Amino acid sequence: MPAVPVNGTELYYEHAGAGHNLLFIHGMCGHAGVWQDQVRRLSPRFRCTAYDRRGHTRSPLGEITERTVELHADDAAGLIRALDLAPCLLVASSGGARVGLDVVRRYPELLSGAVLSEPPVFALDPEGAQAMIAELKPTIGQAMDAGGPRAAVDAFFEYMCPGLWKTLDEPRKDTYRDNHPELLGDLQMPPYQITREDLNVIQVRCCIIRGAESLPVLRNIAAILAQEIPRALFVEFQGSGHVTYAEQPERFAQTVEDFANRLGVLPAG
Numbered sequence: 001m002p003a004v005p006v007n008g009t010e011l012y013y014e015h016a017g018a019g020h021n022l023l024f025i026h027g028m029c030g031h032a033g034v035w036q037d038q039v040r041r042l043s044p045r046f047r048c049t050a051y052d053r054r055g056h057t058r059s060p061l062g063e064i065t066e067r068t069v070e071l072h073a074d075d076a077a078g079l080i081r082a083l084d085l086a087p088c089l090l091v092a093s094s095g096g097a098r099v100g101l102d103v104v105r106r107y108p109e110l111l112s113g114a115v116l117s118e119p120p121v122f123a124l125d126p127e128g129a130q131a132m133i134a135e136l137k138p139t140i141g142q143a144m145d146a147g148g149p150r151a152a153v154d155a156f157f158e159y160m161c162p163g164l165w166k167t168l169d170e171p172r173k174d175t176y177r178d179n180h181p182e183l184l185g186d187l188q189m190p191p192y193q194i195t196r197e198d199l200n201v202i203q204v205r206c207c208i209i210r211g212a213e214s215l216p217v218l219r220n221i222a223a224i225l226a227q228e229i230p231r232a233l234f235v236e237f238q239g240s241g242h243v244t245y246a247e248q249p250e251r252f253a254q255t256v257e258d259f260a261n262r263l264g265v266l267p268a269g
Contacts, residue, residue: 017043
């Protein structure tokens, strides 16, 4: 099983293809395999690397005192360095895109660009976040009381990502349920602090994706990111919810490839 020591843990990773490096970062309760379809589509023209974030599936949590977005971003940066992927194009979704945004902010020298699909950066819309949490918290609590942590994972995804959850069979849902400690761990992380002014000084070229049918707070945050990050490309997927790469995989892969062309990192032909 390929793994590399990073920041007190060992991160499992998978490689496929050849060309400019893409690094995929998964979201809540995910793992490297959630990107399998995107890797299949993109590996003919890119060298694709996906990994399990610490605490997920094949990557141990390690001896840490607190989970933070910054810790996961440090892990991603460490992985890029350990595998000699720089400069790479980040491709990230949901909580993974929030991690990706922090890599963009603090490790720009490692990146050629970033494709960020609906990062839940709630500091940019605190009122919308409060309204969402007021609905989500009792939903998860009731599921936990009735069926335990695995049922809480179902409740979370049925609320946040109904489009994704409908596409998965039970064995694939089980891979998310198996990572239930990271659901509670993620929800208890300190809020990720970022301002519009922080976004204004980002120099990494970013493509911001949102689903037109996603939750209002997530759509609003994506719009703010696209507006405030200099030279950001904004792409909305009509008919898609929160997990755009799973709900519209062909368009997602094409968006990544088109953005790579804009950056000049993809050879012609």
